[in-house]
Amino acid sequence: MGCSVADLLGWLDERFPPQTAESWDTVGLQVGDPRARVERVLVALDPTEESLEEARRKGASALIVHHPAWIGPIKSIVKEEPVGKIIWMAIQGGVSILCVHTNLDRSSGGPNDLLARKLGLSALETLGCGLGRIGDLERPLTLEELCKIVFGELGPSRIVGDPRKMIRKVAVICGSGSSLMEEAKRAGADALITGDVKYHDARQAQAMGLAVIDPGHFATERILVSWLAHSLREVSEERNWGLEVLEFQGEKDPFWVP
Numbered sequence: 001m002g003c004s005v006a007d008l009l010g011w012l013d014e015r016f017p018p019q020t021a022e023s024w025d026t027v028g029l030q031v032g033d034p035r036a037r038v039e040r041v042l043v044a045l046d047p048t049e050e051s052l053e054e055a056r057r058k059g060a061s062a063l064i065v066h067h068p069a070w071i072g073p074i075k076s077i078v079k080e081e082p083v084g085k086i087i088w089m090a091i092q093g094g095v096s097i098l099c100v101h102t103n104l105d106r107s108s109g110g111p112n113d114l115l116a117r118k119l120g121l122s123a124l125e126t127l128g129c130g131l132g133r134i135g136d137l138e139r140p141l142t143l144e145e146l147c148k149i150v151f152g153e154l155g156p157s158r159i160v161g162d163p164r165k166m167i168r169k170v171a172v173i174c175g176s177g178s179s180l181m182e183e184a185k186r187a188g189a190d191a192l193i194t195g196d197v198k199y200h201d202a203r204q205a206q207a208m209g210l211a212v213i214d215p216g217h218f219a220t221e222r223i224l225v226s227w228l229a230h231s232l233r234e235v236s237e238e239r240n241w242g243l244e245v246l247e248f249q250g251e252k253d254p255f256w257v258p
Contacts, residue, residue: 001242002039005032005096008062011235012100020130021103026068031087032096038062043229044248045222047086047097051248056093058246063090064232066224068099104224106130111174111224118153118223119193121170127187128180132173132194134187140168143191143211150193154215156257160202161211167191174220178212185210195220218253225251 009029021027030047042060044051047069055063069090070083078084090097104110112133116124121135137146144163151157170191171184177194178201184192185208192210195217205212229247236243 001240002037003236003239003241003243004034005029005036005038005062005098006034007239007241008038008041008064008096009034009098011232011239012064012098015231015235016100016103016107018103020106021101024071025102026071027099027101027103030069030097030099031090032062032098036061036094036096038096038243040244040246041232042246042248043225043232045218045225045251047090047099048251049085049089050250052086052089052093052095054248054250055095060246061094062096062098064098064100064228066099066101066104066221066228068101069097100228102131104228105174110227111221112172114223114227115174115193115220116170116172119149119170119172121172125187127171127189128173128177128183132171132177132180132184134169134171134184134189136169137167140166143167143213146170146191147213150213150215154219157213157215157219158197159211159213160197160205161191165190165211167211172220174224175217181205181208181210181212193220216253216255218251218255222251 040060041062042055043064046067047065069086079088116133124133124135127134143165167190171189173194176196178197193213197214233245
């Protein structure tokens with residue numbers, strides 16, 4: 001039982017076509033031998049020392065992640081440097097690293113749909129060339145009321161906007177989505193929920209009259225791990241691979257609030 005790394009990559013390319021990734025992105029097989037056999041897979045958000053150690057400890061010979069181990073060309077692989085350490089650990093541990101990033105973000109049913117439905121949005125439409133969703137609240141809420149829902153589902157957030165502002169239509173963009181603020185506003189969004197909002201983005205949102213809720217990059221994307229693992233279990237059963245698919249439970253947001 002099991003499959004090859006190439007089999008895994010083939011399914012990922014079918015489900016999340018690499019040509020749909022952003023031009024700057026690095027997706028696909030980042031480290032590993034396409035011919036290597038896989039019987040156990042670990043799914044995680046990030047390729048870190050912790051996730052690689054978990055893969056090694058659990059006997060997983062493939063690590064499927066959302067965020068690339070690196071983006072752009074690599075000039076050198078030095079064991080003591082962050083990227084070099086990840087590559088070194090993966091090779092020494094016999095763990096292949098496969099990445100689905102912005103191609104996964106654009107997928108139907110993927111993280112943006114998951115987040116939108118988690119927050120109770122309906123009548124969903126695509127936003128930002130597929131990189132986000134926009135939908136309607138079940139009933140109009142004040143920004144303060146919407147924040148309480150977001151807090152309950154995703155945790156503490158930074159807020160831009162008047163807490164009394166009425167919100168009817170909401171845009172969601174998993175990860176870093178502040179570059180699509182103007183598009184969200186043009187699409188009729190009263191509020192945008194995304195991560196990694198910078199100071200000047202916040203000022204721009206204020207000027208546009210767009211409320212922003214920023215629960216952080218990690219909080220908006222962590223739900224995709226279980227969904228991706230479930231999708232892999234389904235295809236493993238369909239193709240008779242018999243894979244054991246594990247979800248990395250030890251990931252934490254690198255930011256913390258005292």
